Amino acid sequence: MRRKIRRFAPLVGIATIFAVSGCGMPPTNDSVNGALVEDPTPIPTESIAPSDGELPYDANDPTTWTNRQLVAQTIFRCASVSNVGALSKAVRQGLGGVVLLGGVAPADLDQQITKLVAGASDRVSPIIASDEEGGAVQRLADVIYPLRSAETMGTWPDSEVTRTAAKYGKAMKKLGVDMALSPVADLNSPGHFIGSQSRAFSSTPSGAARSAIAWATGLESAGVTPVIKHWPGHGLATDTHLAPGILPSYDKLKTSDLLPFDRAIAAGFTAVMVGHLESKGLTERGIPASRSPKALAVLRDQIGPDGLIITDSLSMEAALVGVNHRSGEVVRTSLDAGVDVALICSGPSDIVDRVVSQITPEGLTRDDLIDKVKRILAWKKRFGVID
Numbered sequence: 584m585r586r587k588i589r590r591f592a593p594l595v596g597i598a599t600i601f602a603v604s605g606c607g608m609p610p611t612n613d614s615v616n617g618a619l620v621e622d623p624t625p626i627p628t629e630s631i632a633p634s635d636g637e638l639p640y641d642a643n644d645p646t647t648w649t650n651r652q653l654v655a656q657t658i659f660r661c662a663s664v665s666n667v668g669a670l671s672k673a674v675r676q677g678l679g680g681v682v683l684l685g686g687v688a689p690a691d692l693d694q695q696i697t698k699l700v701a702g703a704s705d706r707v708s709p710i711i712a713s714d715e716e717g718g719a720v721q722r723l724a725d726v727i728y729p730l731r732s733a734e735t736m737g738t739w740p741d742s743e744v745t746r747t748a749a750k751y752g753k754a755m756k757k758l759g760v761d762m763a764l765s766p767v768a769d770l771n772s773p774g775h776f777i778g779s780q781s782r783a784f785s786s787t788p789s790g791a792a793r794s795a796i797a798w799a800t801g802l803e804s805a806g807v808t809p810v811i812k813h814w815p816g817h818g819l820a821t822d823t824h825l826a827p828g829i830l831p832s833y834d835k836l837k838t839s840d841l842l843p844f845d846r847a848i849a850a851g852f853t854a855v856m857v858g859h860l861e862s863k864g865l866t867e868r869g870i871p872a873s874r875s876p877k878a879l880a881v882l883r884d885q886i887g888p889d890g891l892i893i894t895d896s897l898s899m900e901a902a903l904v905g906v907n908h909r910s911g912e913v914v915r916t917s918l919d920a921g922v923d924v925a926l927i928c929s930g931p932s933d934i935v936d937r938v939v940s941q942i943t944p945e946g947l948t949r950d951d952l953i954d955k956v957k958r959i960l961a962w963k964k965r966f967g968v969i970d
Contacts, residue, residue, distance in 0.1 A: 611785040626636060628725035633696060642707055642969075645956040651936075652677050655939045656707065656959055661896070661928035663721050664688045664713070667695050675702050676935075679959060680710035682764070682926060688725040707960065708968055710898050715755065719780050720765075726866065733767055733794070737784030741797040748801025755807050761968050762808040764893075766798035770818035788842035795843055795851035800850045808966045812817040813858030813895055814882060815865060815872055816840025823859045823901035827871065833864030834881045845885070849965040853890035854962065855882060859901035870903055873897070874913065879921030891962050893924040911937030919947040923955045 588904035637646045645653060655677035661669045665686035670678065681699065689695065700708050713722045718732025730751060731737075736744050755763065764855060771783035771790055779785075799809035818840055820828030830836060844855070857879070859871035865876040872882075874893045882892060896902070897913045906912040910930030915938045917925050927934065963969045 585703075597603065602950075609675070615887045635868060643776055644875045645652055645953045645960070648953075650942055650949060650952070651935060651938050653943075653949070653956050655679065655935050657924055657952065658914065658935065658938075659683070659710070659712065659893070659926045660928050661926070664692065665691070667699050671699055671702050674699055675706070677703075677706050678709050679707075679924065680712055680762070682928070683713040683722045683760070684712070684928070685722060688723055690726065692723075693758045694724050700759065707963070710762050710807075710963060710968055711760045712764055712810075713755070713760050714765065714766055715763040715780055716752065716765040718782065720782060723755065723758065723760065726758065727751060732781040734771060734778075734781035734791060735783045736798075737790060737794045739792055739794075744794055744797035745801040745804075749799045749804045750801075752802040752805025752807040756805055760807070761966050762810060762854075763802050764810050764812060765802075766795040766809060766811065767809050767813070767817075768792070768795040768847055769813060769816050770840055770843070772818040775819055776822040777820075788839055788846075791843040792846035795847050796850045796852070799847060799850075803852075806966055808854055808962065809852055810854045810856050810893060811844060811852055812856035813857070813860070814841075814844050814855050815862060815878070816844065816862060817858050817860060820858070820860055823895070824899045826900075827901045827904050828858060828860040830853050830860050830862040833862050836862055836865065848885055848890075853886040854893065855886060855890065856893045856895055857882065858895050859899055859904075871901055871904065873902055873922065874917040874920045876920045883921055892922045894922050894926050894927050898928040898930065909940070910934055915941045915947055918951070918955070922956065923958050 586649050656679040656680060659680035659682050660670060660673055660678060661682045661684045662684040663686040665688065667681065667683065670681050674681065696711055704711060714720050715723060716733055717730030717736060721730055736747065744807045767777065768791055769783045770779045770788065771778045773787040775782050783791060785791040795811060799811065802809040815836055816830065817828065819830055857873045859873050861871055865874050865881065866878045872878040879892065894917050897917060902913055906916065910927060911934055914925045914927060914934060941947060
């Protein structure tokens, strides 16, 4: 395996996560459209030690971790592909994953990723993830090669889509990238955001499902984790970087936009990215699926206890509705609602501490975090991030 986890002595405390400018998964730029503000939340000075503090830390056993270590593992942060070293401090402090954003990928990106991961030292290595949909959303084109758009690949035979994904996935893995934030299982709805970017395989549920499964199959065969996105279907929504995404009712989604996700999940692809999307009957009023307990319970029931739920970037405007642009609050509420991984691309450097300070028996609990980290570690082991 490329990386290993080892036992090491208990940590007195982990410093806070390094902040990175950027946005979630925009196809053309990485600017943030809603400024995040500092949370007026008191910050603890030390981690809460497991039990009485006498248990030796075991990287394989999250029950021995401090609360800060648990929270850090559930957070993925973003870095420009041209400056992955910006997250070296965060990785040293236990960050769960790094997501590559736009920029010019350097020729020595593989060496920079290796150095970044090596900095994790005795801690659990981070997942390195990247948006690799093809077309307008492809971070590694400069160091691998450009891919055709999903809309174009959707016209190909499934076998060709799988071969293309497998070949590209092998190149990703060689660079040290473990996870692709693709395929898009959204429908191509003319006149709407995803369709305007040629990011969807098909306008029909059956076509979108076939191509998404074919793409995911190829990536997985290369040892890269595919992440199906953007559940429950972004096709009819506006650009959620800028405004809330309002979808048709849940009853309508079940006969159209949700079908490609249902079929991909049934085919065994159970790592899913949740969008900042609202749907009557699925989400609570005014709350996006990314922090909706009701919607996330539906998804968890479908993917099972071992599936992995990842948010779209919580720095996007649609994610911040109702939380007054407080990054700590949006991360905490998403984790409390049921996601395993909170993806955030800008915000205060002490985001981990702000979430730790909000762990309570009545809300986000230590046991909740342990369950999430167990899932994250299982996926890391499955795809060779850790042994």
